[in-house]
Amino acid sequence: MNQTKLEEYIELYGKDIYSFCRYLTRNVEDADDLYQQTFLVAIQKDDIDEGNNPKSYLITIASNIWNNHKRKFLWRQKKADVVYLQSEDMEAIGDGKDAIIDEVLKEEERQMVQRLVYELPEKLRIVILMHYMEEMSVEEISKALSIPPGTVKSRIYNAKAKLAERMEA
Amino acid sequence: MRDDIEVLLQKSLSPTLAPAPALNEKLLKSAAANTGKIVEFKPKKAVNRLVKAAIIVLVVFGLASASVTAANYIYSHFFVSNKVGFVYGDEEDLEVFEQDDESYTPTYTTLLEDDGDETVNWYYKTVIQNDEDTVRSQYYYKNYAEMVEDASLDEWFPRPFTDDNFSFANFMVVVSPGEVFSTFDVLADADFNYNEGSFHICETYSLGTDKDPETFGYNVYIENPTNIRSYTNKNSRNFVLADSVMEDGSRVTYTSLFYPTLHYGYISFYELSDREIYEILDMFVEPKPTEVEFVFPEKPGVLPVTEPVKGILNRAKENE
Numbered sequence: 317m318n319q320t321k322l323e324e325y326i327e328l329y330g331k332d333i334y335s336f337c338r339y340l341t342r343n344v345e346d347a348d349d350l351y352q353q354t355f356l357v358a359i360q361k362d363d364i365d366e367g368n369n370p371k372s373y374l375i376t377i378a379s380n381i382w383n384n385h386k387r388k389f390l391w392r393q394k395k396a397d398v399v400y401l402q403s404e405d406m407e408a409i410g411d412g413k414d415a416i417i418d419e420v421l422k423e424e425e426r427q428m429v430q431r432l433v434y435e436l437p438e439k440l441r442i443v444i445l446m447h448y449m450e451e452m453s454v455e456e457i458s459k460a461l462s463i464p465p466g467t468v469k470s471r472i473y474n475a476k477a478k479l480a481e482r483m484e485a
Numbered sequence: 486m487r488d489d490i491e492v493l494l495q496k497s498l499s500p501t502l503a504p505a506p507a508l509n510e511k512l513l514k515s516a517a518a519n520t521g522k523i524v525e526f527k528p529k530k531a532v533n534r535l536v537k538a539a540i541i542v543l544v545v546f547g548l549a550s551a552s553v554t555a556a557n558y559i560y561s562h563f564f565v566s567n568k569v570g571f572v573y574g575d576e577e578d579l580e581v582f583e584q585d586d587e588s589y590t591p592t593y594t595t596l597l598e599d600d601g602d603e604t605v606n607w608y609y610k611t612v613i614q615n616d617e618d619t620v621r622s623q624y625y626y627k628n629y630a631e632m633v634e635d636a637s638l639d640e641w642f643p644r645p646f647t648d649d650n651f652s653f654a655n656f657m658v659v660v661s662p663g664e665v666f667s668t669f670d671v672l673a674d675a676d677f678n679y680n681e682g683s684f685h686i687c688e689t690y691s692l693g694t695d696k697d698p699e700t701f702g703y704n705v706y707i708e709n710p711t712n713i714r715s716y717t718n719k720n721s722r723n724f725v726l727a728d729s730v731m732e733d734g735s736r737v738t739y740t741s742l743f744y745p746t747l748h749y750g751y752i753s754f755y756e757l758s759d760r761e762i763y764e765i766l767d768m769f770v771e772p773k774p775t776e777v778e779f780v781f782p783e784k785p786g787v788l789p790v791t792e793p794v795k796g797i798l799n800r801a802k803e804n805e
Contacts, residue, residue, distance in 0.1 A: 322516050335500035352512050429497040449498040476490045
């Protein structure tokens, strides 16, 4: 991948990849690292098939890097697995409101959904982000995460059930 | 509500978070520096760290269906870092250890507490789970030998010495479910009294499926290690010792052991003189080289582990 191509991919998919990284890692520093590493690995592999959903390919790379990172540092007895939203996170998430023009959807509702997704367990969060944020199909998610399509479907279902439950609470 | 959720998700999760311009510039510069060739992207090496005072960082990798022989317990790549203590690994590992000093607050749910009976060696157990579905089962014992037997660990000190000086022993099994495979760690702690002081043993091993133990880095963290020295015991085992001075001015002495099989640990000595420490180290039982086959999770039945470890492993597999 040459420099021009890289710039083109950043222009085309930068927001997609960065948003995914941010929601996935729930941390600006990790999101920045993951975002950079995703593109660097893509450059290293240099096998993006432009006719076959490059965004999905980049998201798969990001997901794999993150999973490897998580495995390495998965179990710390002192680690808090609940990450609380910092004001800067919500502010950053809120920045997107102008980009979504939907008069039906109320702003508070949208922010609540974003917050609830942000707080989902990672295995549910990742499928929701891939499916709804990155518009990946069940098959693409299945391939990206190396899990059966049925598992992807059940995780999406479970995630939605959890979200519905929390919204009703 | 489910239908509403579908719509809400579609509307709410637009990818609107843009990377900072400086981040893209950094990325482009990094790529430009490697124009015309493959970027040498090198993910951080996998590392393990044991932190003193029974605060343990376990990392969860293993080796798929491969046999390794436990031998050469002291490595040539072993050194003591002023910043992080005992390290087996290289400069890259050290860099990771030095950066990896975050502090955390645990969030757990207790799933089960149980008292043992005459059919088991342990007298109390707890099972807890964190938000990532990682389950930790912890077993408490009234003697060291039964604990290490159940945990499939080496008995570093013999009976009756351990019975006479026994204070506390427990081990835990940590099963961490992953997208592709679960990982499995065993961690044991034991405390003993000795004269007017005491000593503590911590030993751990990991079973998983995707890492070569020979490329693994380990760290037993010590604050401000000083007075680094070695002692060769009566069985010709060489121990590297380092002191750490606590806030109250008391001295703690540490030594560590690294096996080539994702298996390592340390001994810490409290309020004991060097002479007393050497007396204890002279009692150290040389571990026998053993063939360990890492096959989790495909064939849990052939793992060289005993109950309750095997039982936990099988239950974890059933739940996958």
